[in-house]
Amino acid sequence: MGGKHSAVEQLYLAYRQDVYRYLCSLTRNASDAEDLLSETFLRALKRLPFFRGDCSAKTWLFGIARNVWLESLRKRRPQLDLDDLIDWYLQDELAADTDARAMLARVRALLAQKDERSRQVVYLRAEGYSYAEIARMLSISENSARVIEHRTRTWLKTMLQKEGYWDE
Secondary structure (H helix, E strand, C coil), rough: CCHHHHHHHHHHHHHHHHHHHHHHHCCCCHHHHHHHHHHHHHHHHHHHHCCCCCCHHHHHHHHHHHHHHHHHHHHHCCCCCCHHHHHHHHHHCCCCCCCCCHHHHHHHHHHHCCHHHHHHHHHHCEEEEEEHHHHHHHHHHHHHHHHHHHHHEEEEEEEHCCCCCCCE
């Protein structure tokens, strides 16, 4: 048991700040991020025996953090669905000082115009999947997943700028 605690302590010392910043970016609230950080490392302690090393420890911890955050959202908002998750994701990326609600409705409509693979990449990223996981799921390269997401987000931003939803 001592070895397990030691491993989690090492993970905590190595990745606490990274996981905390990630949770801050998701929650937009330092206090909530701190609470979720504690829960993330408690779960890591419980799940450490099952960590197979298929990904880096940091990626594994980010996955746990993402799931802890999603569970906290679902507890506060039981009706949360995939569109809501995309709203959270895209709001961080695109909703600077605009009327977020109208803009996000427009984002959903614009995404509907894109090809299936582009939509899938954006939706999967919104759910928190890594590029490597998306690449495996869609049978594309990790670089392709990155490029598709970047191009789709750039296209969305351009369209929103043209329509007056986004100011540079």
